[in-house]
Amino acid sequence: MATAVLTTLDPKSRAASRGMSDMSIRNLFIIPTIVFLIVFNIFPLLYSLGYSFTDFRASSNAPANFVGLQNYRDLLADPFIWTNFTITAKYVIVSVVGQVVVGFGVALLLNRDIPLKGLLTTLLLLPMMLSMAVVGLFWKLLYDPSFGIINYALGLGTFEWLSNPNMALYAVALTDIWMWSPFVMLLSLAGLSAVPKHLYEAAAIDRAGSLYTFFRITLPLVAPILMIAIIFRTMEAFKTFDLAYILTSQPTTEVISIRLYKMAFQEWQTGMSCALAYIVLIMVLAITNIYVKYLNKVKER
Amino acid sequence: MAAVRTNGERTINRLAIVSVLIITMIFLAPIYWIASTAFKPRNLATTIPPTIVFTPEISPFVKLFTKRSQLRAPPSQEEYAAAPWWERLVFDGGEKVVRSGRGEVQLSGYPSRFMNSLIVAITSTVLAVGMGTFTAYGFSRFRVKGEQDLLFFILSTRMLPPVVVAIPMFLMYRAVGLNDTHLGLIILYTAFNLSFSVWLMKGFIDEIPKEYEEAALVDGYTRMQAFFKIVLPEAATGIAATAVFCFITAWNEYAFALIMTNRRAQTAPPFIPSQVGSGLPDWTVIASGTLLFLLPVAIFTFLLRNHLLRGMSFGAIRK
Numbered sequence: 001m002a003t004a005v006l007t008t009l010d011p012k013s014r015a016a017s018r019g020m021s022d023m024s025i026r027n028l029f030i031i032p033t034i035v036f037l038i039v040f041n042i043f044p045l046l047y048s049l050g051y052s053f054t055d056f057r058a059s060s061n062a063p064a065n066f067v068g069l070q071n072y073r074d075l076l077a078d079p080f081i082w083t084n085f086t087i088t089a090k091y092v093i094v095s096v097v098g099q100v101v102v103g104f105g106v107a108l109l110l111n112r113d114i115p116l117k118g119l120l121t122t123l124l125l126l127p128m129m130l131s132m133a134v135v136g137l138f139w140k141l142l143y144d145p146s147f148g149i150i151n152y153a154l155g156l157g158t159f160e161w162l163s164n165p166n167m168a169l170y171a172v173a174l175t176d177i178w179m180w181s182p183f184v185m186l187l188s189l190a191g192l193s194a195v196p197k198h199l200y201e202a203a204a205i206d207r208a209g210s211l212y213t214f215f216r217i218t219l220p221l222v223a224p225i226l227m228i229a230i231i232f233r234t235m236e237a238f239k240t241f242d243l244a245y246i247l248t249s250q251p252t253t254e255v256i257s258i259r260l261y262k263m264a265f266q267e268w269q270t271g272m273s274c275a276l277a278y279i280v281l282i283m284v285l286a287i288t289n290i291y292v293k294y295l296n297k298v299k300e301r
Numbered sequence: 302m303a304a305v306r307t308n309g310e311r312t313i314n315r316l317a318i319v320s321v322l323i324i325t326m327i328f329l330a331p332i333y334w335i336a337s338t339a340f341k342p343r344n345l346a347t348t349i350p351p352t353i354v355f356t357p358e359i360s361p362f363v364k365l366f367t368k369r370s371q372l373r374a375p376p377s378q379e380e381y382a383a384a385p386w387w388e389r390l391v392f393d394g395g396e397k398v399v400r401s402g403r404g405e406v407q408l409s410g411y412p413s414r415f416m417n418s419l420i421v422a423i424t425s426t427v428l429a430v431g432m433g434t435f436t437a438y439g440f441s442r443f444r445v446k447g448e449q450d451l452l453f454f455i456l457s458t459r460m461l462p463p464v465v466v467a468i469p470m471f472l473m474y475r476a477v478g479l480n481d482t483h484l485g486l487i488i489l490y491t492a493f494n495l496s497f498s499v500w501l502m503k504g505f506i507d508e509i510p511k512e513y514e515e516a517a518l519v520d521g522y523t524r525m526q527a528f529f530k531i532v533l534p535e536a537a538t539g540i541a542a543t544a545v546f547c548f549i550t551a552w553n554e555y556a557f558a559l560i561m562t563n564r565r566a567q568t569a570p571p572f573i574p575s576q577v578g579s580g581l582p583d584w585t586v587i588a589s590g591t592l593l594f595l596l597p598v599a600i601f602t603f604l605l606r607n608h609l610l611r612g613m614s615f616g617a618i619r620k
Binding site (some may be wrong): 038112257 | 314317318320321322324325328329330331332334335338347348349350351361368370396432433435436438439440442443445451453455457458460461462463464465466467468469470471472473475488489492493495496499523524525526528549552553555556569570571573574577584587588591594595598599601602606609610613614615616617618
């Protein structure tokens with residue numbers, strides 16, 4: 001960074017000689033943020049990397065012993081952790097597929113001459129802006145087997161949603177679909193409105209069927225933005241904690257973040273949880289990398 | 302899309318409008334249910350079948366803000382007559398407001414949690430947007446070596462699962478006494494929002510033509526003056542939109558608050574669920590607390606509606 005070059009100003013010009021130099025302004029503007037993020041984001045992560053090689057327990061005063069890679073070896077060999085990852089994968093697939101189907105579907109419906117389109121779009125976007133924890137909590141009442149409005153509206157009698165171990169994960173995913181389909185819809189709408197109209201006109205002149213038009217014109221042109229939505233939602237669903245933690249305490253909904261939370265703050269296996277956190281961190285960074293690549297690709301268009 | 306031409310297309314368009322209306326109603330139903338439950342008498346909140354038509358009451362909000370206990374015996378006539386209107390509502394529900402020895406009304410935990418949420422969200426927003434705007438300007442106008450890598454580094458810190466970051470932060474905060482303090486949460490939320498604010502603000506500042514500042518420099522402004530007098534006013538809309546996004550994120554955040562606070566600095570998101578104990582919860586009180594908590598975000602969403610796309614895509618997609 002120290003050898004960076006100035007852009008707009010010639011350092012010998014009159015303008016550059018007044019006040020602070022561009023270089024010092026740049027450093028003054030950028031370095032505090034970088035330092036802040038290093039101190040409060042990177043340093044803690046290094047701290048926990050250190051603990052991941054120990055048997056430290058934050059609940060006791062016993063000194064931490066260095067155990068090498070033992071924590072990582074134990075975790076990767078633990079079948080229960082793999083169950084947590086399987087549950088997470090199932091959750092990611094169900095909720096992201098649901099969000100794409102609902103979100104993209106609604107975007108297709110909205111992408112035409114509809115009265116009050118702006119107002120309807122804003123209303124549809126409301127769920128994703130609200131607090132997952134607080135609104136999610138209220139879904140407990142909506143899912144209630146005896147007096148919940150979901151069973152009443154669907155005529156399901158006293159169907160168990162959250163207390164049924166086989167259903168609970170799908171119930172959490174359904175709430176997530178409600179919250180985040182609007183996100184996919186928002187991005188899809190942007191993609192759809194960017195498809196040049198003359199392509200549709202040309203297809204109409206050629207008497208192309210609507211299915212043909214959809215698969216050969218609409219879908220390929222919306223794909224890059226839809227891909228961003230899918231990767232972002234995958235990453236978020238993989239990290240999910242709030243909803244599942246608040247809605248149920250079923251072992252069948254114990255996604256990896258909940259396992260990590262319990263290991264760190266209920267069982268106080270601090271060293272072990274730091275190791276698990278690192279396994280999760282590497283997975284998330286891999287997805288983030290793909291996400292940022294796509295973001296830059298779309299930005300360049 | 303293409304103008305409606307044939308009868309068939311007109312029918313399809315009508316069908317689309319009807320489906321959109323139905324879908325919007327389904328999407329808003331849970332929010333409507335929260336709002337309506339917040340005004341129900343307690344005995345109507347959990348009926349079979351659900352109560353849809355009822356006379357709205359303000360009593361859930363009175364209960365939300367006060368500490369109450371069960372009435373052993375109904376209040377005497379004088380006691381009831383002497384009580385203010387809101388206290389009578391609590392009597393009607395078979396409870397009484399807890400008062401201190403000097404007769405002062407004891408407040409429930411909700412108002413202080415709401416205040417904590419306000420303090421933490423507003424302070425962290427100001428810090429994140431302030432620092433973010435400077436940094437975004439730096440990245441936008443000057444060449445920075447390894448800019449792409451730095452921007453990725455900045456963004457990746459936001460992408461981590463909160464629990465992963467919370468484990469070491471908890472240990473460090475415990476060592477320096479920042480657990481359960483406003484400052485502790487403010488630092489966490491500032492760090493969390495800073496990356497977002499840099500990314501979003503960079504997009505907004507990139508759109509301001511460089512020529513504006515260059516003209517100002519020629520007119521004798523220093524670079525600093527040009528930044529404060531030319532760039533900041535031009536970026537005002539972007540700054541406002543970024544601030545609202547940061548506020549909403551901090552306001553809604555749950556996992557960090559759950560782990561880092563338990564009483565003094567606890568915010569509303571971990572507090573509201575903790576009120577649903579093992580017994581039969583009073584859903585009308587939970588609904589009124591939820592409604593008050595959601596209101597600012599709902600209003601902001603309407604103000605932000607033209608910037609939602611940009612904010613949700615970290616500034617990459619704009620219309």
